[in-house]
Amino acid sequence: MPIEIHLLQAMVTEPVKPLISSVLIYGYPHGEVYLTQSDRGGVVLGGALDGFPSYTREGQWFRLEDVVHSAVALLPQLASLRILRHWAGTNDMSMDGSFIIDRIRYDNVFINGGLCYAGFKAIPASGAACATLVATGTAPDLIRHHRLARFQTGHLLDECGFGPFPVRH
Amino acid sequence: MTRLDCPFCGARELEEFRFHKTLAEPGTNACDDVYLRVNRLTMSREHWQHAKGCRAWLIVRRNPSDGTVLDVRLAASSDALAHNKDSRHDPS
Numbered sequence: 001m002p003i004e005i006h007l008l009q010a011m012v013t014e015p016v017k018p019l020i021s022s023v024l025i026y027g028y029p030h031g032e033v034y035l036t037q038s039d040r041g042g043v044v045l046g047g048a049l050d051g052f053p054s055y056t057r058e059g060q061w062f063r064l065e066d067v068v069h070s071a072v073a074l075l076p077q078l079a080s081l082r083i084l085r086h087w088a089g090t091n092d093m094s095m096d097g098s099f100i101i102d103r104i105r106y107d108n109v110f111i112n113g114g115l116c117y118a119g120f121k122a123i124p125a126s127g128a129a130c131a132t133l134v135a136t137g138t139a140p141d142l143i144r145h146h147r148l149a150r151f152q153t154g155h156l157l158d159e160c161g162f163g164p165f166p167v168r169h
Numbered sequence: 170m171t172r173l174d175c176p177f178c179g180a181r182e183l184e185e186f187r188f189h190k191t192l193a194e195p196g197t198n199a200c201d202d203v204y205l206r207v208n209r210l211t212m213s214r215e216h217w218q219h220a221k222g223c224r225a226w227l228i229v230r231r232n233p234s235d236g237t238v239l240d241v242r243l244a245a246s247s248d249a250l251a252h253n254k255d256s257r258h259d260p261s
Contacts (some may be wrong), residue, residue, distance in 0.1 A: 002204045004191070052188035053170075053206075053213065055234045061171070062184035086187060095204045129178075151204040164203050 002095040003114045004166045005048040007088040009059035009067065013081040015041030026074045033070035035078075043056050043078060049091065051167055057086035091117055093166030098157035101130050101139070103146040110134060111148060116169060119133045170236030175220070176243050177223045189216040210234050216244065 018037065035045045047067035050060045064086065071081045094100055096115030099122065101112045110120040112130045115122050129143045139146075145157055162168040172180045173188055192214040193202040217227045226244040231237060 001206065001208065003208070004206050005208060052215070052217075053191060053208070053233050054236065056170075056236045058170075058236065060183060062182070118255065152200055165190065 001113075002100070002148075002164075004053050004093045005053060005055055006052070006091045006093050006102055006167060007054050007057065007059055008046065009063055009086065009088045009118065010044065010049075010079050011064065011083050012038070012042040012044050013066070013078070014084050014088050016043070016081065019043070020075075020079070024074065025068065026070055028070075031066045031070060033067050033074065035071055035074075035105065042084065043071075043081065049093075049167055052090070053088065054114030057088050057090065059086065092119070093168045093169065095151060095164040095166060096156040096158065097160060097162075097166070099126060101105075101133065101146050103133070104148060115120040118168075125147040130166075170238060172204045172230065173217065173219075173227070173229065173238060174241050175222060175225065176241065177225055177228065178219065181219070181222055185219060185221040186227075187218045187220040189218060189226075191215050212239070217241075 006007075009114060018041070020035065020037040020043065023036040026032065031048050033045060033047045035043055037043050045067055047063065047070065050063050052083060070085075070153065088090065092113050093116050097116055098114070099112075099116070099118070100114040101110070103110050110133065112126060125142070129140050132140045133143065147153065149158060171183055173178050173183060175186075175188050189207055193205070194207050197205065211232050212231045213231055215229050215231070217229045219225050219227065228242050230239040230241075232239065239242050
């Protein structure tokens with residue numbers, strides 16, 4: 001399967017009064033941070049992948065430091081907050097950074113995966129498109145190019161020039 | 170997994186190393202070599218580079234399910250090269 005499993009860490013601080021009303025994303029060549037504030041007041045932080053395939057769900061300390069450094073550089077007032085929770089989730093990273101929805105060579109077996117970081121956002125639309133493919137046997141326009149065979153035929157999508165290295169997408 | 174044992178430099182923090190690619194299974198064709206990943210649960214052979222150290226290219230065998238590093242060798246050492254040669258697709 002043209003998919004690699006990588007870890008992505010996230011963390012939440014103790015709750016504070018309203019501070020951020022949108023999602024802030026700050027990217028630079030060696031890392032990135034995104035942060036938002038939950039309804040309960042905790043600041044939710046995340047950043048880049050850990051950098052190598054893993055199924056452990058144990059985030060690397062250096063990545064946590066990167067994220068926190070970047071967040072404090074962006075909003076210095078965050079430096080006084082304590083982190084309450086921290087976890088690492090599994091990301092199904094495809095080779096070109098785009099998802100795969102297709103039937104595979106066995107009858108009535110389908111693949112819907114490789115959604116990279118976008119799984120949570122893309123699940124409703126990808127689920128509807130996948131359901132149409134299963135029900136009708138033809139892929140709707142939305143997923144027409146997201147074939148499994150695109151890696152063999154050279155029709156990669158949104159490849160960004162990073163090559164087959166999912167950690168860089 | 171927080172450290173790797175570089176054959177030149179000894180045990181160093183993981184952030185000094187850069188993961189490059191999981192090595193293909195023996196007998197795969199050129200396209201699969203580039204794009205397919207076998208994703209075995211307990212053993213993965215990978216190219217890493219000691220990018221913030223001696224910059225040597227390494228072949229790391231590790232268990233991606235529990236993070237244990239099984240061994241680290243120089244990619245340029247003769248036994249590693251022989252192992253790589255077995256895993257390449259032979260067009261003849």
